[in-house]
Structure formats: C-alpha cells, structure tokens
Amino acid sequence: HLSCVTLEHQHLRYNPLRDSWVLVSAHRMKRPWAGQVERPPEEHIPRYDPNNPLCPGNKRANGKGNPDYDSTFVFENDFPALQPDAPDPGSDQDPLFQSKAARGVCKVMCFHPWSDVTLPLMKKEEVVNVIDKWAELVEELGTIYPWVQIFENKGAMMGCSNPHPHCQVWASNFLPNEPALSDRCQRAYYEKHGEPMLLQYAKREAEKKERVVVESSDWLAVVPYWATWPYQTLLLPRRHVLRISDLTTEEREGLAAIMKRLLTKYDNLFEVSFPYSMGWHGAPTGPYLKEDNSHWQLHAHYYPPLLRSATVKKFMVGYEMLAQEQRDLTPEQVIHLCTCFHTEQRT
C-alpha cells in the first residue's frame, strides 16, 4: 500500500491520539554522527546488593526496612511529587497566573526480588504477577483518583537511578495533559465513527501487516503509523477493554507472553538491555467511573530513546521542542530494515 514516495521522501503523518503531526524524514539516518555518545546500559548487575534500597530486606532512605519479599513489592515513594494532603494554592484571578491544587500518591513497585532480571528475562508467571499487581493498584487508587499513571523508566539513559526492576504508579486528583488530550481525541473519533479509535486501528494494522512487531490471538504490538521515537511501539488488546483491571485471566497471560516477546526483540535490536519509558493509558477512574467511557481502549506506549546503536540516542531537541517532532527513519523502515528486531529469543 505504501508508495515509494512515502518511504523515501520527507512527509507529515497525523497522530490521531494527540491531534498533532510528526515530520518523517526517511533519509536522515544517513548523516554522519559526531555528537554525544552514551554509556551503554550496564550489563553486570549483582542479584543482591546490600546497599540497594530496592532489594528485599534492605533499609530505604526514610529508615524503613523492606520485607523479605519474593514476588512484587509496592511501597510509597520516599520523595513523592504528589502527596495526598497538599493545600489549595488559591488561584489568582489573573488568567496569566493560574494555579490549582495537586493531590495524589506516588508508589514504587518492584517487579521481582532479584536485581539482575528484567521483564523479558522473568518467567511468564512472574510477569503475570506484575500485571495482576498493576490491575490491583488501578482498582484501589482508582476508587478515589481520576488518573492512575503506571510507568516504567528503564535504564540510566531514561533517568532511572536504580537498576533493580521496578516501575512507578502516580495517582492524581486531576486528569494530566496527555490523558486529557487522548480522552478528547478518542471521544471525538468515537462520536464520528461509532467505534473506538484504537479498536479500529488494531484491526487495520493487523490486516496491513506493515508495522506489526509481535501479535497473538489477544494482543498486537505495532510501531504506530505516527510514531515519533525511532522504535516507539503501541501495545493493544484486540478486544474492547477499558482498563487494565478489566483484563481476563487469559488476557493477562497473553499480555505477559507478548510483553516478553516485544521486550526480547528490543533487547536484541542493539544487543543491550533496551532503555525506554513505558506506561499504560486506560479509561479514567474516580469520578469518571460513573460515566460512559466506551470511546476508550486500553493501551501501553513504549518510548525508547535509542536511534543508531546502544550508545547513540535520538535527541528530541531544538526543532522538536520548538516546532514539531521529527523522525529520521520511517516506521516501515524500522520493521523492514532491522532484521534483529525479528528474533524472538534473547541472543
């Protein structure tokens, strides 16, 4: 379907989840790179480090001790960006100096007692435990808070300061910018087309097969048509699912399996533990639980920073910050050119 024109020349693509455009320059990977080179991700991490505050049995910054956990372990972030009791700043009348109260909680969740594993290296049942705990936290925090953001910063390149496998869960009394925008876009699409945007999208990508990275009977992972990060992926259930807590037992098992396959491909791409930020977006919670959210479809975004190798990342800087996101290869080139992306076992 894609003409040579699309593959070889710069063009714009529309992101219907953010109502914005990305500049796709198919030929920019060819330019020489004399810029900053990153340290490759650390590969030799001890299974247990007596000084790591995330390991079982160790003491954290606030003096509290971790239990001797053997599966997942959730605790309150010792330096939370959101706290439940922050006072209302009392807004200025001036439209140029508007503020609002921000309340919430920040939790940290260890995936596994061992520091030297990552999700793709964990057993499928262990990944299912992580998914069950995600669902539990969304259910629990979602009774009060309108938005529960599950996210994982993996690798030092992504601002993660601890190699122990973990993610964070920040719940807030407000709908943050990104989910608010996504909600608006999905709602408008649903009103116009009568079906959830991402349900239609998954069907079409499954037919086209031009951007599919991995798929199973329940799940699909694609480099979205509108990807901004070079190896960005979108992970979607095939069934209409509003929230992670709505997944069936089978779907959770399927999710663990497809996550392992997707993340193994990432690790194989440049033969390193692949850095990324990822997170889940599902229908809002709290007061929104009483509303119709049929326009929503659960999905995870994976945003990896690398571009050329384990040590050369994509810089989203000048033009991207001030004008528009720009990518240096097409999403189809990612699928067609990176053959190692197709290996399913960790090499």
Place this chain on the structure above:
Amino acid sequence: HLSCVTLEHQHLRYNPLRDSWVLVSAHRMKRPWAGQVERPPEEHIPRYDPNNPLCPGNKRANGKGNPDYDSTFVFENDFPALQPDAPDPGSDQDPLFQSKAARGVCKVMCFHPWSDVTLPLMKKEEVVNVIDKWAELVEELGTIYPWVQIFENKGAMMGCSNPHPHCQVWASNFLPNEPALSDRCQRAYYEKHGEPMLLQYAKREAEKKERVVVESSDWLAVVPYWATWPYQTLLLPRRHVLRISDLTTEEREGLAAIMKRLLTKYDNLFEVSFPYSMGWHGAPTGPYLKEDNSHWQLHAHYYPPLLRSATVKKFMVGYEMLAQEQRDLTPEQVIHLCTCFHTEQRT
C-alpha cells in the same frame, strides 16, 4: 504575592501559550541522586580546527568549501530534514493513516569564524550581526514559507554535534504543531482580552519582579510562571513586535546586550558553558503575511536541560512523557535560591 503554600507544596500551574498544565513539586530537589551523570560541557575548544566542517575555509561533507568568512556564514544543511521538492505522498482516505506533503529548506548559520566563542563571549556588535542575519533569513524565507524556525542546540547534551557556535533555520510549507498551538492560544486570548497575551504578561512580570532574570528598557527575560524546564526562560520585547525582522536598530542592539547578560548568568549558574535549546517564535509568514496577526508577540524560549549541576540534568521521562510535565523546584526558587544566577560578568 505568592503565598507559602505556593512555594512549598506541590500544585499545578497553567501555561497559557500551550493551554496545558505543569506539576510543580517544590520539594523534589531534596531527593538523593544516584542516577546518570553527564560529561561536563567541553571547555577547551581550539579556535580553528582543520577538521571542523564549520570553520572558515574548510571542506564540508558534500565536498564544498566554506569561504574565509569573518562574520556570520549561512549555508544549506548537507543532511536536510526538509527539502523544497519532496513529492506529495497522496493521502489515504482512512482518518487513521493520514499523511501530507512536507516541503522546506534547512539552513545552518555560523555565528562567528572562531570555534572557541559562544554568544555571551562575543562582542555586542558581533551578536548584532547574528540578529541582523536572523531577521534577513526570516524576511527572505518568509516570503514563501508560512513558518521559519530559528533554533540553536547548544552543547553535546542537547544533541549538538559541533562545538562551533551556530544555529539552524528550518523553513516549512506547514505551520508546525508548537507554533500552531501558540497561535491558537494567543488568538483566543487577544479576542477575549483585547491585548496581546505576551504584552500583558511582560507588563505584569515587570511589576511583580518575582521571576525576572534580566531586564532593560526594551527587553525582559523571565523564568515564566509556567516554566517546565528547571531554568527555562522567556525573552520578550516590551513593545508590541510581530517578527524579529520588525525590530528597530536600537531594539537589535538592546537584544544583543540582554542576550549576553542572560547567557552569562546561565554560564555562571554551574560555571560551565550552559547547554540549551533555544528558538524564536514570531507571527507566521508566507500566506499569513496578508492576515491580521495582532495577537502575536515575538519571543524566544530557552530550554536548558540541567537540574542540579553541570553534570546532572532533568530527565523528562516516564511521568512527563505519559502524563504531564513535572518540575522539581518552583520558578521563584530559581530566582531566589540561585544567587550565582545574579552575577552579570562571566566568572
């Protein structure tokens, strides 16, 4: 005016230029940092390097030789993300797979023949030459193109691969996301309040004096109330000016002076050549030249990546990418706590 509440507890602030919110957590600077540490910016750069393709008289990647320039020097980017003749991709009817033609030009502009200077170290007259050239390029490319983005990526941390002082100018046949959003916000404000948003904003900040970094009779630089990057600044003329090409001779001289003062403060903050991405936003051009753009006010954004020191940057990752931008100190703390930010001579 600012209550203790605003200064000490997390809250949200509204960005009227982007119609979005930022989470301000005043207390997050206290957390220990065991994460990635950057290489400090290079401080010993030779004035002339025979292998640097930006130096006068040297050969570039495409084999062309640079003239022996002694002021600014502009040339076409050898690996442009935008080219004038890209074909139309021909859009799919499907709303989920929309593409559009992208055409334009990418230019590189050297600020000075020497590699070992930066804008704050250049003579005022030399900075005026840079401003004049910016104005000339906006005028020239703006006859055809709706948007001319001037931007500078400074420092390896900001994806800049050449230490020679330079910026880029990318002109496009479309209004990119960021200026399109800014245009919408400024227009709505103007329609409601009858005065350009940023003209009112500059007046109020000049009165409040809580976030002013440097000011002069014609110009004002503030850490905006809604800043997302820790040391982000907004540089504004005090007069209503639509485009950089509309600046008078006196205003250009005043701009050169205030840029030197602002950038010297940045360099003194952590005692390194401060990395940043910066760029100019002014009223759109090309077909928009015929329209009323009274809602626009010329301004420059400075986005520096550092947070704690010359080697510890702010990571805009997981929560910021998936939910909302979050900062670890207030804009007022930047002004009040960073005393070195107040020094005007390079230390």
